[in-house]
Amino acid sequence: MKTGVATIPLDYGKCPPWLFKRIKTLGGIMAELMIEEFGVDEFLKRLSHPAWFQSFGSLLAFDWNSSGLSVVLTAALKASFKERNLGVYVAGGKGKTSRKTPDELLIIGEKIGLNGAKYAQISKLVAKIDNSLIQDGFSLYHHTFFVTEKGNWAVIQQGMNTGSSKARRYHWLSHGLPRINKSHGLTRMDMNHGFTQINKSHGLTRMDMNHGFTQINKSHGLTRINKTTD
Numbered sequence: 001m002k003t004g005v006a007t008i009p010l011d012y013g014k015c016p017p018w019l020f021k022r023i024k025t026l027g028g029i030m031a032e033l034m035i036e037e038f039g040v041d042e043f044l045k046r047l048s049h050p051a052w053f054q055s056f057g058s059l060l061a062f063d064w065n066s067s068g069l070s071v072v073l074t075a076a077l078k079a080s081f082k083e084r085n086l087g088v089y090v091a092g093g094k095g096k097t098s099r100k101t102p103d104e105l106l107i108i109g110e111k112i113g114l115n116g117a118k119y120a121q122i123s124k125l126v127a128k129i130d131n132s133l134i135q136d137g138f139s140l141y142h143h144t145f146f147v148t149e150k151g152n153w154a155v156i157q158q159g160m161n162t163g164s165s166k167a168r169r170y171h172w173l174s175h176g177l178p179r180i181n182k183s184h185g186l187t188r189m190d191m192n193h194g195f196t197q198i199n200k201s202h203g204l205t206r207m208d209m210n211h212g213f214t215q216i217n218k219s220h221g222l223t224r225i226n227k228t229t230d
Contacts, residue, residue: 003048003170003171003172003173004048004049004050004051004171005050005168005169005170005171006050006051006053006054006168006169006171007166007167007168007169008054008065008066008067008069008166008167008168008169009065009066009067009165009166009167010067010160010161010162010164010165010166010167011063011066011067011068011167013066013068014068015062015068015072019061019062020072020075020076022060022061023060023061023062023072023073023076024076024077024079024080025080026060026061027056027060027073027076027077027080028076028077028080028081028083028084030056030059030060031043031077031080031081031084031086031088032084032086034046035086035087035088040086040087040088040148040149040150040152041148041150041152041175043088044088044146044148044152044153044154044173044174045154045173045175047146047154047156047171048154048156048171048172048173049171050169050171053070053073053156053169053171054069056073057069057070057072057073060073060076067158067160067167067169070142070156070158070167070169071093071094071142071158074090074092074093074142074144074156075093075094075144077090078090078091078093078144087148087149088146088147088148089108089111089112089146089147089148090144090145090146090147091104091105091108091123091144091145091147092104092123092143092144092145093142093143093144094141094142095141095142098127098140098141098142098143098144098157101120101123101143101144101145102120102123102124103120105119105120105123105145105147106120108147112149113149114147114149114151119145119147119153122145122153123143123145123155126143126155126157126172127140127143127157130157130159130170131159136159136168137161137163137164138159138160138161138166138167138168139159139160139161140157140158140159141158141159141160142157142158142159143155143157144156144157151174152174152175153173153174154171154172154173154174155170155171155172156169156170156171156172157169157170157172158170
């Protein structure tokens with residue numbers, strides 16, 4: 001699975017309607033050309049790459065160094081894909097709209113013959129992993145789920161840390177799912193293999209308990225918690 005994250009400045013502005021309309025139109029045209037040339041699976045793969053996604057949003061004239069790029073680009077693609085038969089469907093969005101993702105996936109599933117309940121469960125699981133299991137200080141406020149008629153999917157979701165005035169975007173792709181916990185060069189405490197690994201390359205810290213950590217890790221974690229609370 002090819003995944004990644006991007007940490008960017010947190011902004012509170014709103015995209016002007018005239019700019020959103022242009023991003024929607026141009027983004028839809030470019031997405032259609034890419035899908036015609038390379039196919040829907042390749043398009044999802046590119047969306048799952050943080051640098052490519054950021055470049056795509058910048059090319060469509062949005063602020064290159066803004067947290068709003070994630071929200072505006074995914075919303076524009078969602079709106080555009082509703083008007084185009086490209087074989088890619090989008091659910092979710094920012095804030096309250098993100099909570100509608102499971103219901104929207106049920107509707108999409110019924111429309112294209114997929115098990116919508118299955119994808120709704122995947123959506124919830126992916127959101128919980130980045131919001132709760134990876135304790136990096138960023139709380140999710142945006143979640144968008146892309147799914148194809150073949151059942152392949154990608155998730156782009158974003159959290160905010162108001163203390164640091166930063167946002168962090170998380171990318172997921174259904175291909176190669178067992179590899180989803182690869183580090184990507186981020187700083188984290190990795191408990192996947194029964195021992196602790198610290199990577200300080202970016203000066204950040206996070207605890208990643210999202211994949212198959214052992215009973216030893218559970219035991220040590222509970223022991224530390226109990227000592228702290230005694």
